Amino acid sequence: MGQLVIGLFGVVILAIIALVIVGSSLRFPLPTQTTPPPTKSNAESYPSPALNPFPIKETSSIASPPPSPVEIPADQNPCKAEQNGNTVNLGFLEDFCPFVGNLSSNNREIRYRFTIANPSNISLFLDDVNSTVEMYLYSDKDGTGIMGANYGYTSAYKSQSAKIKKQLEEGSYIVVVKLKTRETKYSLQIVNDTSQVENVGFLEQKTIPKNGIVSLKKREKFYGFQLDNPSSISLSLDGVTSEVEMYLYSSEKGGVIGTNYGYTSASNSTPGLIKKQELGAGYYIVVVRFQARETHYTLTMSAP
Numbered sequence: 001m002g003q004l005v006i007g008l009f010g011v012v013i014l015a016i017i018a019l020v021i022v023g024s025s026l027r028f029p030l031p032t033q034t035t036p037p038p039t040k041s042n043a044e045s046y047p048s049p050a051l052n053p054f055p056i057k058e059t060s061s062i063a064s065p066p067p068s069p070v071e072i073p074a075d076q077n078p079c080k081a082e083q084n085g086n087t088v089n090l091g092f093l094e095d096f097c098p099f100v101g102n103l104s105s106n107n108r109e110i111r112y113r114f115t116i117a118n119p120s121n122i123s124l125f126l127d128d129v130n131s132t133v134e135m136y137l138y139s140d141k142d143g144t145g146i147m148g149a150n151y152g153y154t155s156a157y158k159s160q161s162a163k164i165k166k167q168l169e170e171g172s173y174i175v176v177v178k179l180k181t182r183e184t185k186y187s188l189q190i191v192n193d194t195s196q197v198e199n200v201g202f203l204e205q206k207t208i209p210k211n212g213i214v215s216l217k218k219r220e221k222f223y224g225f226q227l228d229n230p231s232s233i234s235l236s237l238d239g240v241t242s243e244v245e246m247y248l249y250s251s252e253k254g255g256v257i258g259t260n261y262g263y264t265s266a267s268n269s270t271p272g273l274i275k276k277q278e279l280g281a282g283y284y285i286v287v288v289r290f291q292a293r294e295t296h297y298t299l300t301m302s303a304p
Contacts, residue, residue: 087145090114090190093122097190098217103133103179112175112190113140121193121257122168124175125219126154127161128187132180135188137164140172147174155180165193167256189219194255197222197285200301204231207302214244215294223286223299224251230278231303235286237264238271239298245289246272246299253283265291 079097082089086109090097093114101110116122126135133156141148151173156162177188200208203225212221227233237246245265250258261279266272288299 087111087113092117093120093190093192094195095192096196096218099188099190100128100185101177101188102183102185103177104183105179107179109176109178111145112177112188113145113172114175114190115140115143115172116168116170116192118194118254119167119169119256120195122166122173123189123191123193123220124152124164125161125189125191126156126163126177126186127216129156129184130158131182131184132157133162133184133186134176134178134180135162135164136176136178137166138174138176140174143172145174147176156186187216191220193220193222193257196220197224197251197255199224202226202228203233203301203303204228205303207300207304210299210301211239211296212288212299213294213296214288214290216290219290221288222255223288223301224255224283225286225301226283227279227281227303230280232277233275233279233301233303235262235274236271236300236302237266237273237288237297240266240295241268242293242295243267243291244272244295244297245287245291246274247287247289248274248276249285249287251283251285255285257285257287266297 078095079090079093081097081099086107088099088110090112091114093116097114099112103109122137124135124137126133135154135156136150137152138150139148140146151166151168152164154162154164175188175190177186198210198221200210200223204227208225210221210223214221235246235248237244243265244267245263247260248262249260252258261276261284262274264272264274286299286301288297
């Protein structure tokens, strides 16, 4: 009898335990599949990039610093220039265009594009550098900004300026100023010599004086005259405090420099003189050219 009671008591205990387990499973069902919580965007997960412990690595390349802007001296701004990257667009070159710039390892070259509407004599002057700088003159292939034929090359040094002088046909051209060694500033002048000619008219039976200044800022002065008949002419250059050169060229009516008919130089102790007998009828150009230091001058042109 006692064993029967103990057996029944055990059955009751087991039944109670079973009921407790079933009740628990009904109140807290076990998941049959684990699903990850929705992922928030990075901006939502981390209020600021500084708080993100796992920043996303950028795959795009870092852009190099933009070229240093090219400055036109405030005291003389005759040219309208627009800079796009490392290229300066001048449009039609009809004047004297001075520029100041900087070259460095992040900005190794600057290009200047210009167009001339007629055959012209073009001068390029590069100076005011403290390291070697190269200068090139190219054609602008089909006006696309692609460098074509090479029309000249030179270098400027700390103690030496550089120049390129060319007679160019109608078209577009590119000047390249390029770093060679160390970072340096530079000064560049792009000049349409043909447009700079001052026409003094007919010289026969006249004496025409001209006073002027040549310097690093304005290296050359051009004077054009005409002879209707073969004439003897005299050109005198004096009143200078530094060496100055003088040239006599033939010219077409448009002002393009042609044949060299004479050369001289003047100093503070010696005037310069060019005399020509029976110079033929036609157009001529006298060039007064800076050589060493800024100076005034007096040019006297006569055909007695």
